[in-house]
Amino acid sequence: MKRGHLIAGIASILILILVVQCVAAGSIERSVIPAGNSTYRVILQLPQGTVAGITETFPAGIVIHDISLNPGQYQVNGTTLTLAVIGESEVSYLVSMEPGDSWEISGTSVDMLTGERSGLPGAQMTRAGAIEIIPTAGTSLPLGEDSDENSLPLEPEVVVGALGSMGILYSLRRRTQ
Amino acid sequence: MKPHHVVIILLGIICLTGSVSAALPGDMNRNDQVERTELAAIILEAINDGKAMQDARDAAYIYTFWNGTAKSITDSSGKERVIYRPFHRVVVMNSETLETMRSLGYDTSQVVGVDKYTLQKHTFFPEFTSTAGIGSIWAPDYEKIVSLQPDAVFLYATVSKSSCDEIEATLARSSPHITVLRFDGYLPESYQKEIEVLSNLLDCQDQGKEFSEFYTRNMNTVTSRAAAIPEDDRVRVYFETWTDYKSCASGSGYDQKIRMAGGSNIFSSEPAEYPEIDPEAVLERSPQVIIKLIGSGRYSFGGYEEGNETAFQQASRGMTSRKGWETLEAVRENRTYLLHTDILGGPQHFIGVQYMAKWFYPGRFADLDPSAVHEEYLSRYQGLQPTVKNGLIFVYPR
Numbered sequence: 001m002k003r004g005h006l007i008a009g010i011a012s013i014l015i016l017i018l019v020v021q022c023v024a025a026g027s028i029e030r031s032v033i034p035a036g037n038s039t040y041r042v043i044l045q046l047p048q049g050t051v052a053g054i055t056e057t058f059p060a061g062i063v064i065h066d067i068s069l070n071p072g073q074y075q076v077n078g079t080t081l082t083l084a085v086i087g088e089s090e091v092s093y094l095v096s097m098e099p100g101d102s103w104e105i106s107g108t109s110v111d112m113l114t115g116e117r118s119g120l121p122g123a124q125m126t127r128a129g130a131i132e133i134i135p136t137a138g139t140s141l142p143l144g145e146d147s148d149e150n151s152l153p154l155e156p157e158v159v160v161g162a163l164g165s166m167g168i169l170y171s172l173r174r175r176t177q
Numbered sequence: 178m179k180p181h182h183v184v185i186i187l188l189g190i191i192c193l194t195g196s197v198s199a200a201l202p203g204d205m206n207r208n209d210q211v212e213r214t215e216l217a218a219i220i221l222e223a224i225n226d227g228k229a230m231q232d233a234r235d236a237a238y239i240y241t242f243w244n245g246t247a248k249s250i251t252d253s254s255g256k257e258r259v260i261y262r263p264f265h266r267v268v269v270m271n272s273e274t275l276e277t278m279r280s281l282g283y284d285t286s287q288v289v290g291v292d293k294y295t296l297q298k299h300t301f302f303p304e305f306t307s308t309a310g311i312g313s314i315w316a317p318d319y320e321k322i323v324s325l326q327p328d329a330v331f332l333y334a335t336v337s338k339s340s341c342d343e344i345e346a347t348l349a350r351s352s353p354h355i356t357v358l359r360f361d362g363y364l365p366e367s368y369q370k371e372i373e374v375l376s377n378l379l380d381c382q383d384q385g386k387e388f389s390e391f392y393t394r395n396m397n398t399v400t401s402r403a404a405a406i407p408e409d410d411r412v413r414v415y416f417e418t419w420t421d422y423k424s425c426a427s428g429s430g431y432d433q434k435i436r437m438a439g440g441s442n443i444f445s446s447e448p449a450e451y452p453e454i455d456p457e458a459v460l461e462r463s464p465q466v467i468i469k470l471i472g473s474g475r476y477s478f479g480g481y482e483e484g485n486e487t488a489f490q491q492a493s494r495g496m497t498s499r500k501g502w503e504t505l506e507a508v509r510e511n512r513t514y515l516l517h518t519d520i521l522g523g524p525q526h527f528i529g530v531q532y533m534a535k536w537f538y539p540g541r542f543a544d545l546d547p548s549a550v551h552e553e554y555l556s557r558y559q560g561l562q563p564t565v566k567n568g569l570i571f572v573y574p575r
Contacts (some may be wrong), residue, residue, distance in 0.1 A: 112237035
């Protein structure tokens, strides 16, 4: 294996392992983690006591499965997944696609108690294989970008993981020279 | 059938077609319970089809805050009322209940119609100046009420009972989907209970509890001490309404408030609740304190809408210079007072009772500061600046 391929492969894996999080408007958070075989688990974390209708929209070709809610609490219609959240603190589901496909998820939420309608942070996978969270304001904010007041809070384990991966990459590079 | 009856019935039909039946929204199996599966189904329907969003929101509210069932309360008329969905639009035909709603922190933007007297109180009810007027309990504008499509209409329970009974009956015929609720909002013997029931009805339990404690504390600080005063030692009080020589007797709210403040109403045993008094009888019964209620009739000044000190002075002089009154102990001792109905006749009676207690027993109630209580009530519970009463006069002499 060439050195460049090795580095790129390991980097992709490490980036995918990192949990990508974003604090959304309305305090709904989205995380996306790899689940193997071009499958990803999408996790929505919700404030306590949330009663909401959530609509998730996907590109064609994506398969949605393993939804954590009871069967009566969701509907899949083509490229749209509708969720009825009734007090759950977390909802998750799997998305599967053809290897190499890029994809994007967008979501909206209607709070059934306040009537407030809001966008959720979106998520997309770039052609390079990185997962990006798209804040509700519409500006894409990739993982690890310099933060400002709207930036993503990086959890300690994410930082540790990133530093660890840098160390491994450096070690591999030294070995291949 | 009169033309306006036809209009009311037609409006009622229109409202009925656009409203809901007396059942819980989302209760598809009609077991009087919004279950989790039913709520999920109605949310998905609302989100996917854009239909019945209000039903879905109401079902979510009932599931979350009412344990999934209808709410049942007994109002001050003694009737059980079953509420099948939260209120979004209410008409309030008595300002006492409206004031109490504000004390409870109720979202008064949901009040879509008020009586004409509320509309006249610009200082005290500034947020309702542009709210639709629906007449009064004596001359209700039924067409207006129905056209506002209220979920609920609030009426008096025991005051002007026949008028309110008629309004309730008329609405029941033309618009049975409107819930009629009846509260008085001013009687000391029922106000505490009304605070509790209204708090539950309007889902204002937290602020309701706080306000209930405030009200009880301010009443009890008078009644607990006044109750210990023996009957024979009580100050003799002549209480006069805004009609000269018209007093109050046992069974009236004023008589009850005089007793709470430790006084002995010299006309308490009169057969009528609001008896016309022979002027000689006042002289014979020799009151030690005289209280004149103002705020209506010939004495329409003072209170929240006007600070006219000259009018108070004239009214006070006119009262003390009545024939033979110079011989009365109350006049000789300068114990004649004017008290505005704004702080005695309605929900603010606890303020008026404190003033009376101080007037009856200056030493025993020296620690009371009804003016400060008044300011606290306005700022903490009415959402008004305490300075709103600057320049206004509620008692005289001040």
